[in-house]
Amino acid sequence: MGWFSIGLDNSCSLFRGLQKEELVLLTHGDSVDKVADGFKVVAQSGNIVAGIANEQKKLYGTQFHPEVDLTIRGKEMLRNFLFEIAGCTGNFTVQNRQQSCIREIQERADKSKVLVCTALLNKALNQDQVIAVHIDNGFMRKRESQSVEEALTKLGIKVKVVNAAPHLLQRDDDPPHLRGGQNPQETHQ
Template sequence: MSSKFETILIIDFGGQYTQLIGRRIREANVYTEIVPFSISLEKLKAQQPKGIVLSGGPSSVYETGAPVCDPAILKLGIPILGICYGMQLIGKEFGGRVESAAQREYGSRSLESVRPSCLLDGMRRVWMSHGDRILEAPPGFEVTARTDTTIAAMEDPVRKVFGVQFHPEVTHTENGEALLRRFVFDVCRCRGDWTVGSFIETAVDRIRNQIGNGRALCAISGGVDSTVAATLVSRAIGDGLVGVFVDTGLLRKNEYEKVLSMLKDNLHLNIHGIDASERFLNMLTGVTDPEKKRKLIGNEFIRVFEEEAQRIGSVDFLVQGTLYPDVIESVSVKGPSQTIKSH
């Protein structure tokens, strides 16, 4: 998607609000991707971002093993906004003085303007959550705002590198969304043309170009994830998509028939309905552990799906209806995290 739309990349350092930063920017109709701090310089440059946001994070920049991106990323000439840990990282990498505070600062603070800034107009109350703090801004940077305890914002207007110690993405910060929009539109010069309509058009074109005259197979549950994925592929290749909808016996009364009718009659999908309810219910008899149930259901579903795929015959592509939240729940900034639930 980023090949067509202007992109803001958010480099994730493990902050609790990283996903919220992405949401705020996407709400401004700007395409945004969250990438791990370990992203290579080459991969980042290939994305051709209009701007980069460095997220917050729980670490100290001086901590052993603290997350650090390739320093060359910060010198590409691409506009950068560092938030909390991201600002501290900018301070350290550009030659400022950063120290670990004796006590973490957490909560609402009054913001005092030190000098005019293109990002900070109207900012009065901000939300802090940090341990490290900037003692001295790096060479070329101007301090633009303070609280009663710390430097709260700094910028290098020539290199278009900005840092804020507070979190503009949270609702506790007054006019925080306006700050993010100013960075995206006034500094990065994004157009804000990433809409649902343009996304669908681009996605269908990409799918059509990739599959061509081939066939694709998709497991459809009737939920949002797989149904949207199947509908997009169907718009691109028509009956070249073959959908498989399995009745596991775990749906509500008459739901299998209603969903199958909706997929066929309303969405006009080429769909195969499989009643495997007896297999699933027999398998789950006596099982009470939720995670064990999920794994048993998942494994049995794969077997049913594979059996039907053999009957369908040769296909060229498998359509996977995985949504962004599935990725968030299963993976952390440093790789596999403690599982919230299996997917």
């Protein structure tokens, strides 16, 4: 692997707008001996195939890493792939995604009660619709259930903590070496 100049066919959609030679981080250890039917070589480093394409099927392969900073114009290659080839729009934001999730939750839940384990549902629904439950199964870290309850309360979520450890840890069919454990960090031999 190293930093090499490769020759590009910049009529290929993936490389549109780039120079005929670009610096990339190239893996020389692997190589292509024969290009599959329907594909053509669109990038080379000497006699090493550095990129192939089937424009009709919108399939591309690179022997170099467009995602790293050492591939100087890699972001442009990725932009070509995402927006020109794959047809992505580029209007995604975390806020848009959150609002989309909240709307979908509201539509699906309508006026029903919902058992939840997430702060997102609490934002999407009325508080009287949300029933948050944390079940302490007896295998939590020290103070973990208390920490969960405190964190959810800070987010404005009313949470019911159920201590199920006595029911889950004291089973008659458990092997003797697993019965009666109190310390979750303890190792039974």
